[in-house]
Amino acid sequence: MAKTTRKARLEEEFLQGYDPNRYERPSVSVDVAVLSARDGALHTVLYRREGPLFADAFALPGGFVGMNESLDAAARRLLRDKGGLEGVFLEQLYTFGAPDRDPRMRVVSVAYYALVDHTRGLAGPGQICRLVVPWEGETGGPVEAVGPDGDEVEFAFDHADVLGLAVKRIRGKLGYTPIGFQLLPESFTLRDLQEVHETVLGREQNKDSFRRRMLQSGQLEATGERQLGVGHRPAELYRFVRRSAI
Amino acid sequence: MAKTTRKARLEEEFLQGYDPNRYERPSVSVDVAVLSARDGALHTVLYRREGPLFADAFALPGGFVGMNESLDAAARRLLRDKGGLEGVFLEQLYTFGAPDRDPRMRVVSVAYYALVDHTRGLAGPGQICRLVVPWEGETGGPVEAVGPDGDEVEFAFDHADVLGLAVKRIRGKLGYTPIGFQLLPESFTLRDLQEVHETVLGREQNKDSFRRRMLQSGQLEATGERQLGVGHRPAELYRFVRRSAI
DNA sequence: CACGTTAGATGCGACATGCATATATGCATA
């Protein structure tokens, strides 16, 4: 017992005199999985690598965290600078820290995921790739991706795992949070919302119970407008209202 | 468009030639919120600080991540070295990275939470403190803690927020994962399990529907034994069986 | 052996959900 106390005190003293520049330590980066739903599939933004490491593989938008920058701020900066995206839903996902995940050096990567309405344009050299989520994707396993040319894409680092975990996370969240709206423009029909849910979950939803669930969730508000020129009865347009307003 | 491409290429070149020792970067630490349920309240392990910073405040067990050590391994090492705990449930919680969370230097802290059966002993100088979770605790806000002497405890750093988020996380997980078993010894009664759930959630559960939910979840297996010497009809003892075994 | 106490089982109503069916509304076409 006394031993353990001394040990703890030694550690305290070490900490008090700890000079971070005298010790090796990891670099901290942020990677962002940008997800959107289009044509019945999830898509993400990837960047082709050009250097010798993971040459011609594709990576998530990412970068190092500034010394006076919070993790959230770093993620928002990357979204803005690399993709021209501002004001989107952004949440921390998981921190990946395997010692060998970057063969050049020790990098601890704080992964974020962002949800973007697919009608928003994307600036920069990023490519929008379709995700192929195996059913184990629900368990957070790696995903595959198909580029705009239809060819499968090779991932750099552990980014296939990051995307798999992001898909798992939003699948779980869909059940108890209004996260699905983040993938739609401001006004949308119930059919649109259902398609987004089905795209994310990878399985069909019952139409009627989906309607009822959404309408009595108190998260939808009719805009009073309807679809135009659709060749059949137009659906009502809704918008998302956040719970705090109720 | 060409501009953005050049910018991205420049960043790539920077990365290829990046020497981590030439740049400032944060230190990476791991903090562990050890949770157990006892006497109808959640408890955690805290260590009294002795240095000049946050003197006499209490901190979660934590430490820096070794250069060749994964984040999970660092958390397990801390549990073992600081509290003598091995083989417990441990999962990553969230990464806290506000630039000013440690006034001495920039520290990015990867927080973990561990769930421990309260009958397990604890080695080392840690103190077991009772958590007082305000109802906003469900939203991940900060918690308060009461030490063994009954006095309220002051937290160092942002550790009140870490604990608040840990409580929020297990409250959410309780609904769809067998996480509650982690807080109980190997064999337990349904009443024990219900009390753990009520302690974690902070509200009472319906006895019968709780029974039915647990029994038909396929996660419980009767041991064939019963309570002894309880002054009333003895309850059956169950053990946890993981889903993969079914 | 009666009694108190808690465990465990059964029955019923409220409510969500899945499914089938009926009605409404817009456009296209005869």
Next chain:
DNA sequence: TATGCATATATGCATGTCGCATCTAACGTG
């Protein structure tokens, strides 16, 4: 103008889950 088509929206009903009340079972105590 009238009719048909496609989809949206509403309604009715069977099923399953959940909360609640009630009943029976098993143990210790006096």
